[in-house]
Amino acid sequence: MLVALFNDQYVDMVGEITKEEWYLKNKSGKLRCPVCQNKVIPKCGTKKTWHFAHHSFEECEGFHEGETDYHLLGKKGLYKWLTHVNEKTLLEYYIRDIKQRPDLFLQENQHVIEFQCATVTPEDLRKRISGYQSLNIASDWIFGMKRIKQKGPDLYYIQSSDLSAAKKDSNGQLYLNYYCPLKEQFFRLRNIIPLSQKKVAAHGYAFSKKKCCDVLWLSRTFLNLKTHNVNHNVLWKKQKYTWRTTAFKNTSPAVMYMKKVLYFNHHSLTLFPSVAGISTDDFYHIETSPYLWQTYMLFLIEKLPTSLFSTNFIEQEFQRLIQKRVLQIRDFPYLKESWRDAVENYLSFLVNHHLLEKVSEKTYRRIQYVHYPKTLDEAFKLDEIFSEKS
């Protein structure tokens, strides 16, 4: 932690106070934790960013010991950036009502910024975001740059749980912010298209801290930057190829379930319809690969006794598989859309490709049976045609 109380006044490790002064303060025994009021000691070594540590390992609900240097350094760097761009910022401010202590709190704007270096589960993330929301406080997550790796042009590996903190820009595209405390640089990941749990196609931009002259930068859409998705299409096609060529050895619950369903209907998962595995809008709300849930949806529609069906029927069936944990859902606390939109948008896609007809708000009619490729060669050829059409 970077903040403590001394004689009931806030003191911090980001200013000019010398090591000797800190030791003097320490001797007086008046350095306390602002949350639990227990004694803290200044740590002014040469290896780690100067910080305070609790004297004993008693439970403190506001701080977790063992903060890494990377985190301390980043928090300090972001604090300096915010005070430089004239935002009155409180460091490690403890909000007692919700027992949460954001890294940075812009009190005037009622806006918190978390610099996240450790993994936070989507459940915890949602809890923390709703904590802030309950007090009408806006929030933003900035992740440690260590949590992302570039693997090729427009191809990145991220920590899958970080994706939950994504927001949509004004073009409706997902983005995430990162910060590197060592280079003092921001990194924006835009137009994110998840390819698998950890792999994403996205455009990355690094910005020096000096270029980001206000806090709104965190949510700004850059219209002048690259918007075409040439690599995204190439990466998606490659992913579809991987799905076809690895399905046979994949043993995830969703794959096993789909294999069984298709097997009993004389189809093979490797030869799933080319019209499945499409990156339709909001598809990523379902974490399970789209070739699986879209193939399943096509299968459901094919098996209907009548050509007319309602969206509710599909949703109920998906709900059942979600409860059975066959299908995995991604949680996005900041987005208003859900997996139901993924389902709806794929139905619209099928309407555009003349497989369905929309009869009313919630009713569709099947007008064509879906084609299953006979061989892998045929499948690859159809995938090629489809990637150009979609």
Ligand SMILES: [Zn+2]
């Ligand atoms: Zn404490």
